Amino acid sequence: MxxxxxxxGAGIAGPILARNLAKQGFDVLMIDKKAEIGSPKRCAExxxxxxxxxxxxxxxxRFINREIYGAAIYSPNGHKLELRYNRVSGVILERKIFDKxxxxxxxxxxxEVMAKTEATGLIRSDGKIKGIKARHEGEPxxxxxxxxxxxxxxxxxxxxxxxxxxxxxxxxxxxxYEYEMILEGFEFDPDMIHLYFGNEVAPxxxxxIFPKDDDRANVGIGINGDNPNTAKYxxxxxLKENNIKGSKILEVNVGGVPVGGFLKELTKENVVVVGDAAxxxxxxxxxxxxxxxxxxTIASKWISRALEEGDLSLLENYTxxxxxxxxxxxxxxxxxxxxxxxxxxxxxxxxxxxxxGADAExxxxxxxxxxFKTLIKHPKILLxxxxxxxxxxxx
Amino acid sequence: xxxxKVKIDVIREKCYLCGSCVAVCPKEAIIIENDEWxxxxxxxxxxxxxxxxxxxxxxxxxxxxxx
Numbered sequence: 001m002x003x004x005x006x007x008x009g010a011g012i013a014g015p016i017l018a019r020n021l022a023k024q025g026f027d028v029l030m031i032d033k034k035a036e037i038g039s040p041k042r043c044a045e046x047x048x049x050x051x052x053x054x055x056x057x058x059x060x061x062r063f064i065n066r067e068i069y070g071a072a073i074y075s076p077n078g079h080k081l082e083l084r085y086n087r088v089s090g091v092i093l094e095r096k097i098f099d100k101x102x103x104x105x106x107x108x109x110x111x112e113v114m115a116k117t118e119a120t121g122l123i124r125s126d127g128k129i130k131g132i133k134a135r136h137e138g139e140p141x142x143x144x145x146x147x148x149x150x151x152x153x154x155x156x157x158x159x160x161x162x163x164x165x166x167x168x169x170x171x172x173x174x175x176x177y178e179y180e181m182i183l184e185g186f187e188f189d190p191d192m193i194h195l196y197f198g199n200e201v202a203p204x205x206x207x208x209i210f211p212k213d214d215d216r217a218n219v220g221i222g223i224n225g226d227n228p229n230t231a232k233y234x235x236x237x238x239l240k241e242n243n244i245k246g247s248k249i250l251e252v253n254v255g256g257v258p259v260g261g262f263l264k265e266l267t268k269e270n271v272v273v274v275g276d277a278a279x280x281x282x283x284x285x286x287x288x289x290x291x292x293x294x295x296x297t298i299a300s301k302w303i304s305r306a307l308e309e310g311d312l313s314l315l316e317n318y319t320x321x322x323x324x325x326x327x328x329x330x331x332x333x334x335x336x337x338x339x340x341x342x343x344x345x346x347x348x349x350x351x352x353x354x355x356x357g358a359d360a361e362x363x364x365x366x367x368x369x370x371x372f373k374t375l376i377k378h379p380k381i382l383l384x385x386x387x388x389x390x391x392x393x394x395x
Numbered sequence: 396x397x398x399x400k401v402k403i404d405v406i407r408e409k410c411y412l413c414g415s416c417v418a419v420c421p422k423e424a425i426i427i428e429n430d431e432w433x434x435x436x437x438x439x440x441x442x443x444x445x446x447x448x449x450x451x452x453x454x455x456x457x458x459x460x461x462x
Contacts, residue, residue, distance in 0.1 A: 040411070042413060118428065118429065120428065135429070138429075153414065154414055154415070154418045155414030155415075155417035155418045155427065156418075157417075157423075157426065160423065167419075167420075167421050168418045168419055169419060169421075169444065170419045170444045170447045170448040173415060173418060173419055173448050175415060175448055175449070175450040176450055177450045177451065225415070225419065225447060225448040226444075226447050226448070227447070228447070230449065230450055230451055230452040231450040231451070232450060232451045232452065233452070252411070253411075254411040254413040254415075254450045254451055255411075255413045255414075255415065255450065256413060256414065256415030256418050256419070256448060256450070258418070
């Protein structure tokens with residue numbers, strides 16, 4: 001088997017990249033170890049509405065559970081910060097259909113797709129990486145390709161085989177646990193996503209409610225990966241404290257989210273790393289779909305150039321371009337996250353009271369300078385010397 | 396000082412094969428292949444990062460001396 005490009009992993013980054021390259025006429029094979037692309041998912045399934053147009057994805061109702069009009073943030077003491085739009089701002093997807101449709105679009109564009117096909121190693125000869133060894137239903141395959149794309153998720157093995165140090169210490173991982181469930185006896189606005197913060201609620205992270213119906217939602221949690229308690233423990237505790245019976249659970253989802261920084265080198269020789277495998281996730285909210293789409297877009301552009309010009313060194317431009325744009329933005333988000341994770345419950349309360357919805361949106365996008373400048377003059381924050389110091393140091 | 400030697404055990408019924416343990420292992424001592432969780436004692440440095448990172452508490456570190 002011989003291809004221009006072999007893509008390992010059909011999550012978000014993999015199929016977007018495969019589609020883009022197949023559209024340009026390159027021979028692309030995308031493999032995924034799962035028998036059913038998209039399942040099981042490890043995701044809260046929220047995606048900003050702008051990404052569909054930006055990355056040329058049809059708004060197909062088959063993978064859209066619900067349209068969302070904004071977000072509500074709750075402080076430990078129950079103060080609420082609302083960010084509501086009068087138009088659709090995002091959707092709650094059905095990932096198990098969305099991922100499969102993304103793979104379908106890649107296939108339609110001309111890529112070959114093979115589910116239930118797991119990468120087991122690299123093909124190396126003459127000191128060079130020549131392709132991927134894989135297995136399909138126990139049958140060994142040798143897939144030769146000029147370029148290998150590691151889109152194999154947080155547990156990426158392809159990047160490590162290529163000698164890229166993608167080891168993630170537990171404090172750089174968020175440990176996540178989620179139920180898709182029917183929420184009974186608990187008031188929530190199903191047109192908004194809901195985020196609950198607090199050191200007792202979700203250390204470093206938050207509890208989320210992402211509605212799929214007016215009574216059905218993804219209810220999940222992310223906490224610091226080096227916490228001695230489990231994500232499941234904290235979610236169960238929160239449900240109990242809020243008198244939510246867990247008696248109508250439709251799905252359980254578990255996963256790790258890379259939130260501690262991004263791969264410095266996104267390529268090595270002819271191996272290109274994208275998405276969770278490259279740690280390209282927003283470290284504030286743990287979402288990585290938009291980031292994966294952006295990385296796949298940049299990577300496919302440079303893979304195409306490298307193949308056209310027969311010059312693999314052009315791949316390095318993917319690293320440069322990603323770091324100059326999304327990398328720089330996400331590093332700022334990471335700085336903010338490193339401040340917010342140090343805040344006590346009291347300080348989180350003050351922050352939620354002092355911030356406007358627009359401020360919160362800016363922070364999630366890494367745009368903190370103006371927000372911090374306003375915060376340090378806010379009467380609520382002036383009473384918090386430790387927080388004031390953290391904010392001033394960041395300015 | 397070397398870390399006290401442990402063996403990592405999985406409670407298979409609790410494990411979702413989410414790969415968090417694979418991601419945090421500095422030595423590739425844990426892999427998931429063909430929907431199977433696998434541990435390689437000779438690679439393990441007993442850091443127990445995997446036990447910490449597991450979202451559901453499916454992993455246990457068992458002291459080797461007490462075996």
